[in-house]
Amino acid sequence: MPFAAVFLRGSGRLRRTALLALLLLSAAVPPAQADPLRVRHALAQQQSAAEITYELEVLQLLLDKTQASHGPYRLEGSAPMTQNRAFLQLVAGEVDLISSMTSREREVQGLPLRVCLYRGLQGVRLPLMLSNRREELDAAGATQPPRALHNGQVADWPDTAVLAHNGWQVDRLPRLGQFGELLRRRRLDFVSLGVLEAYPIAGTRHEVVVGERWAIAYPSAFYFFVSPTRPELAERLRIGWDRALADGSFEALFEQRLGAQLRRARLEQRHWWRLENPALPASTPLADARLWHPLVRARLLKPGP
Numbered sequence: 001m002p003f004a005a006v007f008l009r010g011s012g013r014l015r016r017t018a019l020l021a022l023l024l025l026s027a028a029v030p031p032a033q034a035d036p037l038r039v040r041h042a043l044a045q046q047q048s049a050a051e052i053t054y055e056l057e058v059l060q061l062l063l064d065k066t067q068a069s070h071g072p073y074r075l076e077g078s079a080p081m082t083q084n085r086a087f088l089q090l091v092a093g094e095v096d097l098i099s100s101m102t103s104r105e106r107e108v109q110g111l112p113l114r115v116c117l118y119r120g121l122q123g124v125r126l127p128l129m130l131s132n133r134r135e136e137l138d139a140a141g142a143t144q145p146p147r148a149l150h151n152g153q154v155a156d157w158p159d160t161a162v163l164a165h166n167g168w169q170v171d172r173l174p175r176l177g178q179f180g181e182l183l184r185r186r187r188l189d190f191v192s193l194g195v196l197e198a199y200p201i202a203g204t205r206h207e208v209v210v211g212e213r214w215a216i217a218y219p220s221a222f223y224f225f226v227s228p229t230r231p232e233l234a235e236r237l238r239i240g241w242d243r244a245l246a247d248g249s250f251e252a253l254f255e256q257r258l259g260a261q262l263r264r265a266r267l268e269q270r271h272w273w274r275l276e277n278p279a280l281p282a283s284t285p286l287a288d289a290r291l292w293h294p295l296v297r298a299r300l301l302k303p304g305p
Helices: 003-009 012-028 054-065 083-092 104-109 131-142 158-165 176-184 195-202 231-246 249-265 294-299
Strands: 037-042 073-077 097-101 111-113 124-130 151-154 170-173 190-194 208-210 214-217 222-226 271-274
Touching (some): 037 231, 054 073, 054 231, 083 222, 131 208, 131 214, 151 176, 176 190, 222 231
Parallel strands (some): 037 097
Antiparallel strands (some): 124 208
């Protein structure tokens, strides 16, 4: 007679014995491992799917913080793409996570995780220029806003709209890679890039240097955005952010990876030309001191000229 039939039809003692045998048998069989959470990402920093960048390290930190409670994960990087295309793929569910400066429009397209990856410093923009023009352009921006100079910006970056809104001359570029040649041909005077990307990018271009005396600055936030089709991923990463902020591990990673670049920029010695950011959502948590670098809090988030 099958074992199940014995269990159902036997005496009470026999049923108890059979039940005990079933429990022992089930305990001897290891539980199936949960499938790893699949995360398809297209991070702004990525140059190749295998590259370990700062943004990828932050993503790994958040997922590691939740691995004990939520299970294993598997990351899959995609090829580099424009920001507009990345958001289209995010909305369609073709990628699960991207990184970008926020705006009201972008917070409708994706699920924003409202902790700035760069602690507000992507809104501090340094000018990149030809080395033989640095003295001229440093002087031009040291005492008055150099808004009439030709400033190159990638067309689909939110920075482009911010600069135009504030009356700055903006030359829209289809992609960043061509700016070195445009500087040499005097089609551009400078390009402005985030303080934590300016020096690495200048170092890859012949005769291009970073200006030393001024910066353009406006309140901004650079987030992870999750596809609307993956709310469970967004929730897991929110929990990861809570844990990484509480135990100081995010700030430690920021300092380890970006501290030297930040000190090199000597932001305290520069004049900051403060601009309005009309696209900044009202939901941006500007009052949460944990999320912003002290210089950003002091110079951009407090009232003043």
